Amino acid sequence: MCLVLFFLCFALAAVLETSAQNNISVKCDQYDEFHEPRSEEAASKVAALRVTQVENQDHYVLNISWAINIDASIEKLQSTVIESPSGDVICSYVPSIAKTNLTGLEQIWFYYLSNVNPGLETITVYNLPLPLLGHGLYETVSVWVSKRTDRTTPLVTTAVVSAPSTESTEPEPKRTNILIVFLGVLAALVALSFCFVIRHICGPKIATGFGLKILLPPPMAPVPVLIVYPAENSAFQLVIVELAEFLHCHGGCKVAIDLWQQEKIAEQGPMRWLAEQVRAADCVLIVSPQAKNTSSELCFSNPQNNLPEMPIPAAAHDLYPLILNMVASQAKNASHLSKFWVLQLNKKKRSHELPLELSTCTTFCLMKDLNKLCKKIHSQTSDREKLSYLQFRQRVYYSENRTTKLRQAVESHRGKWPSNSKKNYLLTPEGSPV
Known part of the structure; x- marks a missing residue:
């Protein structure tokens, strides 16, 4: 006591x-589509993320709270993005955090309230600008929202957080x-x-009698996925980056990729790093090179194209031949070979374009098989709580903004002009857009 x-x-x-103390106001507005700013001097990662389900009359809302560390990186902080299947918002701070007297504070918290659809909600929060490769700066939480009533309109709110100031105001x-x-x-x-x-003290039975209960289930563990790809060009590399970020933020996966572990690869060497990641992964996703297509580079390098230039890590030149040899060594072991999958960036499967070592692996195509791929990933695991969207809904709604970025990257790689039109990415169980 x-x-x-x-x-x-x-x-x-x-x-x-x-x-x-004075107040820092947070204005959160919805957006349909925008290009995330990237910079060599990026903002730091969101310090913490909490998502709680709150009962509000006849429906539930999500209280999305995030923390910002008070350090040198707040000078670079522009805004914060919140992505969810119910709608994406971008939050700006007024006045700027960097211009506020925060002496004595190590961390400040903000919140945003949003109406959501019943079912699984995956919330991703990150600060802008992002680094050039966009890795390691995302905080993601998945929660299950109970069904009470159908409400689809997001609630835009203004969050307030206290910050110290030396000036006195009325x-x-x-x-x-x-x-x-x-x-x-x-x-x-x-x-x-x-x-x-x-x-x-009185025991769980008495607590239940008083009506105490847990509204939210425990968070579900992400599925470990390894992505390996050949060293191609900037258009191909952009597809790899957007695919990894999509699976990490909205696919319920813990993605291992050379882009995000370059220091570890330098310490261990490509062969040892690859062997450890293959053992730890539930599935190994091998992105197949496409037949030479000069139009994709012409489209990607056009000055009217706003797609970012993507550097190719040096390790990509070594990892792809190593994974081919590893697959070939497992050719006679069907159980071991089943975790190696191939992803083609074509509208239809083209077996004749695959290396001989990958000809017997399960093959998927982007974007046609996107939903099928996510479903297959989560069906691999039987000893953990599965995060299969199709277990929760007959139809799956991914973040439209993140899916659009992946689609634009794939179209650019195919030599098409990326479409800026807003599309509905409600996917059928077969994986094709409605």
């Missing part, structure tokens, strides 16, 4: 301190009275303390 009293005193001190007319805030916090802490005592 002493611990509870200490916590109450600490909360009172924090509330009183807040009364002398309180706003609508500002909540500090006494009411303190009493509310005190009542909430007393209620939480009461629930804690019932839960841990």
Whole structure:
């Protein structure tokens, strides 16, 4: 009980301190499509991400909270993007965090409330600008939203976080009275303390009798996936980057790829790194090179094309021949060979374009087999909680913005002009767009 009293005193001190602080407003707006800024001096990764389900009258909303570290990187921070199947938003800070006096703080939190559809929601949050290769800066959480009513309109809200300031300002007319805030916090802490005592002292059965329950299931473990590809050109490399980011952010996968582990490859060497990743992965996705197509480079290098230039890591030249040899060595072992899959960047399968070592592997095509690929990935695992979209819904809704980027990269690689038109990427169980 002493611990509870200490916590109450600490909360009172924090509330009183807040009364002398200014507010940083966060304005979150929906967007249909935009090109993410990338820079050599990128913003740091979101420090933490929490997604909780909140009951609001006849439906549920998600409280999406994220933390920003107070360090030198806030000088580069422009905005924060929140991606979800229910809609993507971009959040800007007013005034800029870098221009606010944050002395004494190590971290500040912001929140955004959104109405969502019942079912699985995968929330991805990241700061802008991204680095040139866009790796390692995403925070992703998957939650299951209970079905209560159909509401599809996202709720745009303005989040407020307190930040210290040396200047004194007049309180706003609508500002909540500090006494009411303190009493509310005190009542909430007393209620939480009461629930804690019932839960841990009186036993779980009594707690259930009081109506205490967990709204959210435990987070589901992502499926480890390894991506290996040949060293081709910038158009091909952009497809690889967008594919890896799609699987990592919205495919429920823990992606291993040379782009994101270049330092580890340099320490271990390509052969040792590849062997360890193959053992750890549930499936190995080998992207097959396409027949030489000069039109893809012409389309990619056109000055009117806004697609970013993608460098090719040196390890790609070594890893692809090594994976071919590894597949060839498993040719007589069907169980080991089953984890090696081939991905072609064609509308239809072209077996004659595959290397001989990959001719017996399961083959998928982008974008036609995208949904089928995700379903197959999650059907590989039987000893963990599977994250199969088709177990939750008859139809699958991916992040439209992320899927559009992948589609544009594939079209550019095929030598087409990437379409800027907004398409509905509600996918059927067979994997084709509706």
